[in-house]
Amino acid sequence: MDNNLTTTTLAEMKELVRTLNEAAYAYYVEDNEIMSNFEYDRLYDRLSALEAETGTVLPDSPTKSAGAGYKAVSKLEKSEHEFPALSLDKTKDRYALPAWLGGMDGVLSWKLDGLTVVLTYEGGMLQKAVTRGSGTVGEVVTHNAVHFGGVPKRIRFKGKLIIRGEAVMKYADFEEVNRRIPETEAKYKNPRNLASATVRLLDSKEAAERPVTVMAFDLVYIDDGRGIRDANSKNAQYEWLEGQGFSVVPHTLVTPLTVVSELERFERQLPENEFPTDGLVLILDDEAYGRSLGSTGKFPRNGIAFKWQDEAVESRIREIEWSASRTGLLNPVAIFDPVEIEGTTVSRASVHNVSIARALRLGKGSRVSVYKANLIIPQIAETIESTGETPIPENCPVCGGATSVHENEGIETLYCENPDCPAKHVGRFTHFVSRDAMNIVGLSEATLETFIDAGFVRKFADLYRLERFRDNIVTLEGFGVRSYENLQAAVAASRSVKFSALLNAAGIPGIGKDMAKQISRFLGTDAYGRFTGLIAERFDFSAVSGIGEVINDNIYEWADDVSRFEEFKELAGLLDISDDVRSVRADGDNDVQASSGAISPIEGKTFVITGALNGFSNRDKMVEFIEERGGKVSGSVSSKTDYLINNDVNSGSGKNKKAKELGVPVISEEEFMKLAASPVYDPGR
Numbered sequence: 001m002d003n004n005l006t007t008t009t010l011a012e013m014k015e016l017v018r019t020l021n022e023a024a025y026a027y028y029v030e031d032n033e034i035m036s037n038f039e040y041d042r043l044y045d046r047l048s049a050l051e052a053e054t055g056t057v058l059p060d061s062p063t064k065s066a067g068a069g070y071k072a073v074s075k076l077e078k079s080e081h082e083f084p085a086l087s088l089d090k091t092k093d094r095y096a097l098p099a100w101l102g103g104m105d106g107v108l109s110w111k112l113d114g115l116t117v118v119l120t121y122e123g124g125m126l127q128k129a130v131t132r133g134s135g136t137v138g139e140v141v142t143h144n145a146v147h148f149g150g151v152p153k154r155i156r157f158k159g160k161l162i163i164r165g166e167a168v169m170k171y172a173d174f175e176e177v178n179r180r181i182p183e184t185e186a187k188y189k190n191p192r193n194l195a196s197a198t199v200r201l202l203d204s205k206e207a208a209e210r211p212v213t214v215m216a217f218d219l220v221y222i223d224d225g226r227g228i229r230d231a232n233s234k235n236a237q238y239e240w241l242e243g244q245g246f247s248v249v250p251h252t253l254v255t256p257l258t259v260v261s262e263l264e265r266f267e268r269q270l271p272e273n274e275f276p277t278d279g280l281v282l283i284l285d286d287e288a289y290g291r292s293l294g295s296t297g298k299f300p301r302n303g304i305a306f307k308w309q310d311e312a313v314e315s316r317i318r319e320i321e322w323s324a325s326r327t328g329l330l331n332p333v334a335i336f337d338p339v340e341i342e343g344t345t346v347s348r349a350s351v352h353n354v355s356i357a358r359a360l361r362l363g364k365g366s367r368v369s370v371y372k373a374n375l376i377i378p379q380i381a382e383t384i385e386s387t388g389e390t391p392i393p394e395n396c397p398v399c400g401g402a403t404s405v406h407e408n409e410g411i412e413t414l415y416c417e418n419p420d421c422p423a424k425h426v427g428r429f430t431h432f433v434s435r436d437a438m439n440i441v442g443l444s445e446a447t448l449e450t451f452i453d454a455g456f457v458r459k460f461a462d463l464y465r466l467e468r469f470r471d472n473i474v475t476l477e478g479f480g481v482r483s484y485e486n487l488q489a490a491v492a493a494s495r496s497v498k499f500s501a502l503l504n505a506a507g508i509p510g511i512g513k514d515m516a517k518q519i520s521r522f523l524g525t526d527a528y529g530r531f532t533g534l535i536a537e538r539f540d541f542s543a544v545s546g547i548g549e550v551i552n553d554n555i556y557e558w559a560d561d562v563s564r565f566e567e568f569k570e571l572a573g574l575l576d577i578s579d580d581v582r583s584v585r586a587d588g589d590n591d592v593q594a595s596s597g598a599i600s601p602i603e604g605k606t607f608v609i610t611g612a613l614n615g616f617s618n619r620d621k622m623v624e625f626i627e628e629r630g631g632k633v634s635g636s637v638s639s640k641t642d643y644l645i646n647n648d649v650n651s652g653s654g655k656n657k658k659a660k661e662l663g664v665p666v667i668s669e670e671e672f673m674k675l676a677a678s679p680v681y682d683p684g685r
């Protein structure tokens with residue numbers, strides 16, 4: 001793959017990485033310069049060139065930001081900012097923004113929710129990283145900053161440069177870090193708390209283990225801006241910073257005409273944002289003009305923050321619903337009096353797990369405040385007044401089986417312990433309603449899961465008795481009276497069913513659509529009655545063409561599971577079952593109903609397989625394929641053999657010789673597949 005990566009190149013890259021890291025360690029950790037800047041840059045450029053050429057970056061390469069060696073400090077030093085940071089004025093009115101721009105262009109960007117750090121570079125090296133602190137005095141966190149994403153330790157620009165960036169942590173990483181914290185210790189409330197705590201850690205080794213990224217949002221000072229295409233443009237400054245290796249906050253250039261639509265584009269991205277945000281920032285693109293506006297004393301006039309309304313609204317807990325999932329996990333969902341937030345009515349919010357449910361003390365009637373995180377996801381902000389503990393059910397709401405609380409890395413979760421819980425077998429139900437089975441049109445997997453989790457559906461027959469839950473169903477989110485009626489019509493239509501479809505729906509291992517047809521045709525008229533009758537007699541189904549011992553065993557394993565077989569019979573009692581294909585009977589009545597689906601071209605044919613296979617992963621798979629289509633596979637070539645399958649058609653093997661003697665065609669796997677696919681293709685004849 002890496003054609004350019006020869007052993008010599010790799011050895012050179014390793015040596016460069018080692019030398020550069022040693023120098024960086026001496027510089028940052030020991031405050032000792034063992035190499036001139038000129039020499040460091042020469043080696044660094046050579047390494048960058050090799051990395052570009054080979055497409056390989058060694059894990060501890062200094063061109064990535066990690067790997068500068070670790071440093072622990074006894075306390076964080078204070079440092080005064082050369083350029084004090086002011087905070088921006090805010091608005092919640094998006095339509096005020098075009099007028100605010102006053103005919104000028106602006107740069108619109110996320111207002112990231114983390115901790116602001118100020119980075120100072122000199123001579124192409126990171127000199128200092130200081131937290132924003134009070135705005136005039138912050139804390140020195142250089143030892144940690146060198147390990148954060150988006151902070152290059154060295155940049156090409158050699159003058160003095162000061163930038164501000166926001167140290168942030170992804171939601172996913174926040175959850176991961178919190179999971180590792182034992183229950184007995186305090187967990188971080190949100191990604192901002194965690195990012196802030198990480199930036200200010202005394203031991204940089206610990207900081208390096210937490211994925212923090214710094215995103216630049218302000219070029220504060222540059223002593224020689226000639227390298228920037230248009231040094232007076234904020235937008236051009238951002239591009240230049242990206243070119244220097246910084247991560248820059250996502251941003252876009254706007255005019256008074258486009259600012260609202262661009263704002264709405266950001267708004268649509270909110271649900272997918274990996275990083276927490278706290279609104280948007282609009283800054284005048286023309287820096288000199290912006291600076292000339294000065295400040296109001298409190299706020300600079302060149303920028304404004306936009307915030308979405310996310311006020312918490314008060315509501316009252318009605319109940320806690322425990323929604324089941326396929327793993328048996330039961331998730332608490334708070335159901336509260338419907339309230340209007342950000343233009344929609346909200347009445348439920350996930351409470352995530354038992355630990356959080358307990359901490360919130362969500363007894364029935366508790367007063368809570370509810371908000372929409374990032375405008376989208378309803379959350380319980382806090383319990384204003386609790387009426388008591390959150391009830392934790394002892395029985396699964398789906399199957400009534402016993403529940404138990406599991407503890408993993410300090411987080412408590414509730415599980416249903418019943419292996420037969422329908423919630424764990426959603427797949428059986430999805431198969432049951434699918435097109436070649438009961439064909440209940442429009443009953444999606446998501447809806448099935450909802451019905452099962454809510455306890456409306458525990459067994460197949462329950463799908464034909466949904467009217468018992470009509471009132472609950474029509475009030476489900478996204479499920480009105482119309483959807484309910486459409487569903488009931490589809491359920492009613494599915495009651496007329498061919499026996500083969502019903503048999504397929506039963507979900508007996510190995511009996512799919514084709515095999516079910518095979519059995520149904522064998523049974524002939526009154527297929528359902530004959531089927532149950534034959535099972536009672538313990539008839540050997542391997543007499544059916546295409547059925548082997550394994551499938552026969554599967555049938556009896558299923559039928560001997562009383563609950564399964566009873567479920568099947570109960571279901572059958574609610575249906576109008578027709579025979580799809582009749583068997584060959586003594587009266588010569590062997591008309592095959594044309595509508596019942598095509599017969600496979602290999603049905604009734606006997607095959608012998610020999611030699612290595614290319615298309616099928618193994619011989620069993622091919623046997624299964626043939627049997628499913630009503631064919632048979634035998635071990636030796638005889639006059640009853642229709643085809644010998646051998647990819648080495650001209651081999652001198654015993655089976656090939658025998659086949660030739662008997663006039664049995666020898667076909668390749670490829671020819672076999674053509675034969676299986678086409679009723680008219682007839683290889684070897």
Ligand SMILES: [Zn+2]
Pocket residue numbers: 396397398399400401416417418421422423
């Ligand atoms: Zn259960």
